[in-house]
Amino acid sequence: MNEQSAPGAGYDTINLLLADALNIDAQDVREDMKLQELPTWDSLGCLSLLTGLESELDIKIDPVTLFAAESLSQIRSLINYASTGRSSSA
Numbered sequence: 001m002n003e004q005s006a007p008g009a010g011y012d013t014i015n016l017l018l019a020d021a022l023n024i025d026a027q028d029v030r031e032d033m034k035l036q037e038l039p040t041w042d043s044l045g046c047l048s049l050l051t052g053l054e055s056e057l058d059i060k061i062d063p064v065t066l067f068a069a070e071s072l073s074q075i076r077s078l079i080n081y082a083s084t085g086r087s088s089s090a
Contacts, residue, residue, distance in 0.1 A: 013056060014072075014075070014079065017049060017056060021045055021046075021048035021049035021052055022040040022041060022045045022049070023045075029072065031071065031072050031073045032072075032073070033071060033072055034070065035069060043067070046063065046066055046067040057079065057083070059079065060082060061082050
């Protein structure tokens, strides 16, 4: 999956990383999905997503900030912010 890199990382790459980390079907991933309503959005699911995003997109995201995200669109905003070279925890 390394053919996609931030910024401009493909939606498919991020959707697949999220689906894999949270053990859900990639077709069920939606921009407006409420992460806190998913039983697998816990500390382990967040860390799994974090390591996938950082590894595949070559970015750094603050884990506390990521875990506070409420939707996929907020995660995309964190990715865009991190890909500009600024710390997402600032």
